[in-house]
Amino acid sequence: MRAQASVLHLDLDAFFASVEQRDKPSLRGKPVVVGGVGGRGVVSTASYEARVFGVHSAMSTREARSRCPHAAFLTGRFHAYREASGVVMGLLRAVSPLVEPLSLDEAFVDLERADLPDLETPTVTAFAQRLRREVSAATGGLTASVGLGTSKFIAKVASDLDKPDGLTVVAPGTEQELLRPMKATVIPGVGPATAERLRRAGIVTVADLEAVSAEELVRIVGRSHGTGLWHLARALDDRPVVAEREAKSVSVEGTYDTDLTDRRLMEGLLTRQAGEVAARLVKHGLSGRTITIKVRLHDFTTVNRSSTLPSPTDTAGTIARVARSLLGDLLASADLSGGVRLLGVGVSGLADWVQEDLFGGTDAEPEPEVPVDLPTMRRRETWPPGLDVEHDEMGRGWVWGSGRGVVTVRFETAETPAGPVRSYAADDPQLHAWLPPEPADPADPADPAEPVGPAARDTVTDADGSTDVAAQSAADSTGDDGEVGEVGEVGEVGEVGEDTGDDAGGLSAPPDAPGPRA
């Protein structure tokens, strides 16, 4: 830890929700929840108006709906978030070359590398206030909470102390008195499991932690964690701000609204995910040797199987073959008959180069046909809230709610920021004309040879009229953060939406009764 408060931590307030409120004026001052809208979705971000009702990140969307039924529930628009994040990170990098992003909405900045006359507390304080104003100005009004301290740990704790839109500077030398009364869970790495172990040892606060010897802590939580805790409890933290970090793995996973039991469908989904992973590897010039599948069972137990190849690959076909083979191993050794709620594929052991193919082109082999028609996206039978529709004489429009064959769209113009709300039949051609263009092949832009089921219709609708397969497809792609689908996320979201029955604000039709879970 340093003699001066020269580490800055910046955290954009309720970031995703704030971007939505910025872009959709009628949402300002109203509860907004961004996250998965499917049956198994969770909240990514809740606006402060929604937090009043007890809605918070990681809560199931179902729970959030029951706590705050009048909120607007939106799926993410990651291109917009990335764009705003890029503006902020750019601002920070203009300040110091040492910027360490932690996510789209958070970063450390090392002020020792900034162009400041000195690093005394009044100087860095004034600097941070100016930076906050600049962030707001550059992003169209997004606010940030900032913390300054003598280490990363203290700066991060500090940024949490005055949220939203605040600044806290922890004066050098006052760290321990700040930390001592706090719960041990303020320390990064102390989550529910560690907190419970500590609690059983009578440790609740940082002061409690400080009173325990390093040996004892190691006994309680293990070697690495224990020594780390011993130091952080004393505000001892020398971790440098690191600008560039190399990725260690790339993965794609999906949780399905209906548990999977059909092997061939699972193989098909793994194959599609393998294509997405490969596309991202190629895009970033990476390849990896270890291929892992992840399977979460109906009871939430999670199993992984991995296999390491002799040389790295970035090839969809290879990743898919290994993934299917690992699934076969798993089916032979574990009981998946209860159903699978999540499937995923990842590649690790990354190298920033691709092995020349010494054996004449593995990928030249025809990829074996996936023996199932994968569900493709259902086309616009349902309309997820938050879907943007193209501009027209009505102004900018976006879907406020949908259900029972009715789509409610809210329009905004310069004159009427909280403009008219109109309802349309879901098959209204005008509505469809407003949609963004359809992506060429939403399933797999990377590998056209990859078998992706043909037309949607024959696989989407069950005999009982429910749409579980389509819903699975929807859930499969709701997690897309845009790394893969550069082709129009909005369009994709629009395509795959399920009947969420969102009734935000009571403006839309009531929830759609017969859904995937009916």
Add this chain to the structure above:
DNA sequence: TCTGGGGTCCTAGGACCC
């Protein structure tokens, strides 16, 4: 029909080698 998605890091055991 509680419990997302994309990551990182750590632990522990077994294989294998010297």
Add this chain to the structure above:
DNA sequence: TCTGGGGTCCTAGGACCC
């Protein structure tokens, strides 16, 4: 005749973070 270590790689699982 008893049972050594250390190092590395691989696999599986779990905690944690945003």
